[in-house]
Amino acid sequence: MSWKDLNLAYKFSVGFGSVIVLLVVLGICSVFGIGGIVQDAGEVIEGNKLRGDFVQKIVDHLNWANKVNSLLTDKNINTLDVQTDPHKCGFGKWYYSDARDKAEELVPSIGPMLVGIEDAHDKLHGSAVSIKDKYQPVDPELGSFLREKELDHLNWMNKVLKELMNPLVEKISVQGNPHKCGLGKWLYSAEVKKHSREDPEFGRLVNAILTPHAELHETVEGLNKLLAGGDREEAQDYYSIHAEKAAEKTLAEMDALIKWHNGKLKSLAEALEIYATQTVPALTKVQTVLDEVRATVANNIMTDEQMLEQAEQTKGLIIILSVVAAIAGIFMAWLIAGGILGPLRKSVHFVEQVSTGDLSATVDMHRKDELGKLADGMRNMVGNLKDVVTSVNSATENVASGSEELSASAESLSQGATEQAAAIEEIASSMEQMESNIKQSTENARQTESVAEKAHGQAEQTGEAVGEAV
Known part of the structure; x- marks a missing residue:
């Protein structure tokens, strides 16, 4: 289909x-x-x-x-x-x-x-x-600093000794203030004081250096007094007794601090060893796995x-x-609309032709849907109209023939009507005569009725008389 x-x-x-x-x-x-x-x-x-x-x-x-x-x-x-x-x-x-x-x-x-x-x-x-x-x-640089200061004080002692041995030198030209030498500046610094408070052992070792170190530098004043008095040999003896003893004590205490520092460095080295042999490998392993996990994700x-x-x-x-x-919707709309509007236009044109009286018009539409049924109905309607018109035409011809016959009959009837009019006049005259006779008969009937009434009265009287007689 x-x-x-x-x-x-x-x-x-x-x-x-x-x-x-x-x-x-x-x-x-x-x-x-x-x-x-x-x-x-x-x-x-x-x-x-x-x-x-x-x-x-x-x-x-x-x-x-x-x-x-x-x-x-x-x-x-x-x-x-x-x-x-x-x-x-x-x-x-x-x-x-x-x-x-x-x-x-x-x-x-x-x-x-x-x-x-x-x-x-x-x-x-x-x-x-x-x-x-x-x-x-621990300060890793402290050991180097202390060794450097030991060397400085050895040089300090050597310079003092050389000047004592030089007869031309009348005054020892070294630092005599224990606060102003390189070691003294460090010993009396705020940093060392803070560290001493934080680390009592460090503070104890530093305090052990302060006294011999001060005594060492104070020997400069005693030496210069002896040199100023011209007693160089006594100054040399003073150096041997006091300066060398103070220097020995100072260096010994500095060595103790260096030894303490070396112990700290050893612990630090062990911590570094742990970091290198345990922390770093473990960290590398963790980072590697995390990188692999991140890449996998x-x-x-x-x-x-x-x-x-x-x-x-x-x-x-x-x-x-x-x-x-959208295309399908437009296509289906076009297809359905085209399938309806086209036949409708043909049907409208067909109806317009028929409405003008053209019963020979036809609609070229052969479909089995409702529009096809409509076309078939219109074709049947036009066919029926043709039959009606044919019948009307035939009836019209019959009416025309009957009209001619009626015309002839009308003439014959007209002649008969004239004759009937004369007869009617005669009848009317006869009817007038009959009316006169009827009137006369009526009068006679009245008279007869009067006679009858009188006879009836007489009969009654006769009946009464008979009754009385009996």
Whole structure:
């Protein structure tokens, strides 16, 4: 069955149904497409957050290691301010929480990697505990400084001795103020006083240097007094008794401080050894695993670019479906409208021809739908009209023939009417005569009635008389 033979209800159903189906498909694609975009966006957000978390964990551990290193290398830092509990650092809190389970659900392949990081992470934080136990706050440059000052004071003693041996020298030209020599400036500095308060042992050793050091420099004044008095030999003896003894005591106390410092350096060296042999390898292992985890997450999680590309594809699909739906709607509208308006125009033209009296007009439309039925009805109507007109024409001819016969009959009737008029006059005359006779008869009847009444009266009287007689 061709399209034109389908009834209008079916055509409308097909047309609107097709558009509705396309709109439903478009709606479903839009819903699923938008749902996919939302899901992708959620995955991207979670993935970016997870990647960011791992990058932050890498940075956090680098900063953690940098703080440990600063303790060992920066003389201005004397306390270890890092988290030593592997369960309480930022990564540890995440590692031992539900967040790790969610991350492994999102990217299952990182599970084995995270299992392998636990031991290294524990060792990393454990090394900080060992370093903290071994570490002793110390200025690594203090030993060199003290040795340099020992050498300075030996040179100081040598210069004093040379001047005492030179008869031309009348005054010792060395620093006689214990506060102004290089060692004295350090001994009486605010830094040393602060350090002495913080470290009692250091303060005790520094205080042990102060007295012999002051006595050493004060010998310059005694020597100059002896030289000024011209007693060079006594000055030389004074040097041997007082200056050398004070110098020996000063250097001995400085050696004690250097020995104490060496002990501190040894502890520092042990802490550095722990840092090099335990902290650094553990940190490297942790950083390596975290980098691998971050890379794995990046490879398994949709990127922003992929999400945008997917969104563009969904957008393109929706646009295509929208265009197809619009084209389909327009086509179906054109097809249905054309299938209705064309036959209607033919029908209207046919009706206009018939309305002018042209019963020979016809409509060239052969369809099995409602419009075809309408055309068939109009053709049947015109056929019936032709039959009616034929019948009317035949009746008209019959009426014309009857009119001629009636005309002849009318003439005959006219002649008969004249004759009847004469007869009627005669009848009228006769009727007048009859009326006169009737009037006479009526009068006679009246007279007869009067006679009868009189006879009746006489009869009654006779009857009464007979009654009386009896």
